[in-house]
Amino acid sequence: MGRTGLGTLWGVPRVPARALALGLALAAALGGVGSGLLRAATAEPPSAPPPVRTAAGGSCAGVPVAAPRQLRGMWLTTVNNIDFPSRPGLSEARVKAEYRAWLDLAVAQRHNAVFVHVRPSGDAFWPSAYAPWSQWLTGRRDGRGPGWDPMAFMVAEAHARNLQFHAWFNPYRGSQPAPAGTGADLAKLPATHPLRKHPDWALAYPTGPTGRLYFDPGNPDARRFVEDSMLEAVGKYDVDGVHFDDFFYPYPERGQDFPDDASYERRARPGQSRADWRRENVDTLVREMSERIRALKPWVQFGISPFGIWRNAATDRAGSDTRGLQSYDEIYADTRRWVRERWLDYVVPQLYWAIGFDRADYAKVLPWWAKLVEGTGVRLYIGIADYRVGEKGPWRDPAQLDRQLTLAARHRVDGSVHFSAKQVRANRLGAVTRYRDHHFAAPALPPVASRLAAAGPAAPQLSAARPAGSGAVRLDWRPGTGASPAAWALYRVTGGRAVLAATGSPGVPVTDPAPPPAPVTYCLTALDRAGNEGPPSNPAGI
Structure with a gap:
């Protein structure tokens, strides 16, 4: 989900989640955050977690039956080979074996869903008429395919284990920074890349070695093409969900603005501010994807995993008790509106902060999101920071994530998604085993999208x-x-x-x-x- 340096810029760590393969740099960047964190007294778990929601059931031999309903999932990240495949250019047999091992891990952790990165940067993990093959799979930058269909395999294998398959897309990213990716140079993209064919859709940001290319969110033709490219996968494969994280407009670089002057001057309404225009562009993408998914395959769920702060209460009385980067203002993501308009079936805010952190306390941000979804029918799952276990401060306590899930249960949250698969497997400090045995001791069925009940x-x-x-x-x-x-x-x-x-x-x-x-x-x-x-x-x- 993001870059590493925003902790010093915005006062609260954006912590990288789907981030680039800068894990080591991330750990260094966040090293000083823990010293300011305090453990909340209310965080101590009870002897057993509160019950999760259950579905109405009948009876068996006169005994009532009702299954726990709780989504349990993990993100499987492909960009920069963070999780999968372990490196580019592996054989078909090796890729399949690695993927099966990840699914076996999910089953062992009593998960019931996987969120698989199938469009990390304007590319595809399926044979697509809209995008070149992903270099993270093939090991090549020429757009040529591996000679088999990974998406069909991945969906079938997940379903064989009764795991939901949520296809995770990054809509507007067109490339990854060099040297691992092609950077912001159009000429380095595969000849079949849509930004080579439509350079007027391409915007480069930021300047310098960390630059990458984006599809212009303000260009209706580019937006429609991006939607079509994702819906192609929905139409071809038996996916259970379409999933975005928080990459719409890029996170800001100090002293640099996203270079969409020409697009804004051409397309904004008279008197419309650039911030409102950008938010409208993102809103349009979210609304149209919601409508088009439901028209194409009504049973496919649509969900987004946004940055955990919509706005701070000091800026907006409707905001959360936080003092950090505001997604509404800085990346033009009006996450509250998406929930209130019911464009989403579920929302997974990235609450990657410890209980007691003064600028974004998990124990305070969580209730804000729980209140937001009330009465909307939108399911609330929490994005959990397994990758932070072992960092300084409260993250050295193996019970931190266990307490976070206990608080989520108290607020009747519908489930959790864990970043990322590699960290679930690593089980640092035994934290994963601890929360699994406390909260996932028995099987559970995923919640039903409210509109599909x-x-x-x-x-x-x-x-x-x-x-x-x-x-x-x-x-x-x-x-x-x-x-x-x-x-x-x-x-x-x-x-x-x-x-x-x-x-x-x-x-x-x-x-x-x-x-x-x-x-x-x-x-x-x-x-x-x-x-x-x-x-x-x-x-x-x-």
């Missing part, structure tokens, strides 16, 4: 439950009448209590991997493409 599929029919080896139990079943289900959920009843034992896709055998030794009764439910759950099946015991 409906009756689920008909009840399946269970015919038998039998031992399957290694202590597992296998259940034979067939779907109910009507449309084929997109997924199943298995409930286990023991001692008068029902729990969600396992979930899966229709092609995966219905299995309870770890049943207790006591007699067990099972019921099965079916879910539709949007995640709506139908009534339980007949019970089957073993």
